[in-house]
Amino acid sequence: MAGDDAADCRRCCCSFIFTSGLTALFMWLSLRTCKPTCSIENFYVPSLNTTDNSSAARNNHTLYFDLKLKNGMKDKAVYYANINLTFFYTQNTSRIPVANYTVPGFHQGHEKKAHRKELVGASGLPWEAALHAVSNGSTVSFRVDLATRVKYKILFWYTKRESLVVTGDVAVDDSGGKVKKKKGIKLKSGAPDPARVGPVFVFSLTMILFLYKY
Numbered sequence: 314m315a316g317d318d319a320a321d322c323r324r325c326c327c328s329f330i331f332t333s334g335l336t337a338l339f340m341w342l343s344l345r346t347c348k349p350t351c352s353i354e355n356f357y358v359p360s361l362n363t364t365d366n367s368s369a370a371r372n373n374h375t376l377y378f379d380l381k382l383k384n385g386m387k388d389k390a391v392y393y394a395n396i397n398l399t400f401f402y403t404q405n406t407s408r409i410p411v412a413n414y415t416v417p418g419f420h421q422g423h424e425k426k427a428h429r430k431e432l433v434g435a436s437g438l439p440w441e442a443a444l445h446a447v448s449n450g451s452t453v454s455f456r457v458d459l460a461t462r463v464k465y466k467i468l469f470w471y472t473k474r475e476s477l478v479v480t481g482d483v484a485v486d487d488s489g490g491k492v493k494k495k496k497g498i499k500l501k502s503g504a505p506d507p508a509r510v511g512p513v514f515v516f517s518l519t520m521i522l523f524l525y526k527y
């Protein structure tokens with residue numbers, strides 16, 4: 314009968330609105346992602362180690378670093394594209410690019426940490442001036458820029474890639490190592506993160522789920 318049809322339709326409509334509301338909330342909660350954290354846990358410039366005055370140390374124009382990448386999310390994996398690292402020597406207010414390194418892209422499970430400990434050749438660094446500065450009790454500063462793109466795996470989906478660009482300054486003293494021995498230096502982004510999961514996206518997914526269900 315026509316009356317029953319109308320009642321069915323209303324019930325169906327109500328249940329649809331209720332279900333989509335709940336679904337949207339659930340999806341928003343489960344789709345939220347947060348970017349991995351990046352830090353320099355260790356940094357060593359053999360040439361600036363003044364307790365080792367062998368010529369081998371003095372002419373060792375390398376930088377050693379220990380980069381830590383941490384995925385803090387409990388249920389989402391991270392896929393890193395190649396990670397570009399650029400090292401600068403900070404002189405007065407200018408920055409001289411001295412080394413590049415590319416960490417090959419990789420996959421990181423939820424709540425996992427990864428370290429990349431590498432030695433990279435440095436060039437264009439004013440070695441004498443730097444040694445002079447640390448010998449005299451000053452520190453010299455290196456800037457580390459990290460740029461990559463990451464995507465996340467949420468259940469069976471992959472999000473689209475987003476960029477991860479962070480930076481930090483490492484102060485080095487006459488030990489050739491970083492001044493803060495124990496604590497890692499967190500690399501930070503200059504700009505605040507934009508909201509990543511837009512309401513439009515959530516709504517579209519809700520619709521897709523709804524259409525699939527019926």
Ligand SMILES: *[C@@H]1O[C@H](CO)[C@@H](O)[C@H](O)[C@H]1NC(C)=O
Nearest residue numbers: 357362363364365488489490
């Ligand atoms: C500096 O050189 C000395 C002598 O070779 C060495 O014992 C020390 O571990 C080096 N410092 C660092 C931070 O590696």
Ligand SMILES: *[C@@H]1O[C@H](CO)[C@@H](O)[C@H](O)[C@H]1NC(C)=O
Nearest residue numbers: 362363364365366367368448
């Ligand atoms: C190394 O440098 C220190 C401080 O400049 C100096 O006291 C020491 O004699 C030097 N050692 C050698 C083997 O040259």
Ligand SMILES: *[C@@H]1O[C@H](CO)[C@@H](O)[C@H](O)[C@H]1NC(C)=O
Nearest residue numbers: 359369370373374375377432
């Ligand atoms: C430079 O120093 C690093 C760290 O001490 C060492 O692993 C590397 O073998 C040295 N390189 C040369 C060419 O001496």
Ligand SMILES: *[C@@H]1O[C@H](CO)[C@@H](O)[C@H](O)[C@H]1NC(C)=O
Nearest residue numbers: 404405406407439442443446
């Ligand atoms: C910059 O640093 C260099 C070497 O450390 C020094 O000779 C120069 O005077 C500095 N320039 C300024 C503007 O401070």
Ligand SMILES: *[C@@H]1O[C@H](CO)[C@@H](O)[C@H](O)[C@H]1NC(C)=O
Nearest residue numbers: 399410411412413435436437
């Ligand atoms: C780093 O890479 C850039 C661009 O690829 C290049 O222009 C620059 O010379 C490299 N710097 C060093 C120190 O290798």
Ligand SMILES: *[C@@H]1O[C@H](CO)[C@@H](O)[C@H](O)[C@H]1NC(C)=O
Nearest residue numbers: 444445446447448449450451
């Ligand atoms: C250390 O600094 C003093 C004064 O600031 C300066 O006279 C001296 O030449 C410096 N020495 C070195 C080795 O840098």
Ligand SMILES: *[C@@H]1O[C@H](CO)[C@@H](O)[C@H](O)[C@H]1NC(C)=O
Nearest residue numbers: 395396397460461462476477
């Ligand atoms: C990393 O460097 C490569 C080669 O220079 C470049 O193609 C790529 O776009 C860079 N990645 C990022 C995220 O900047």
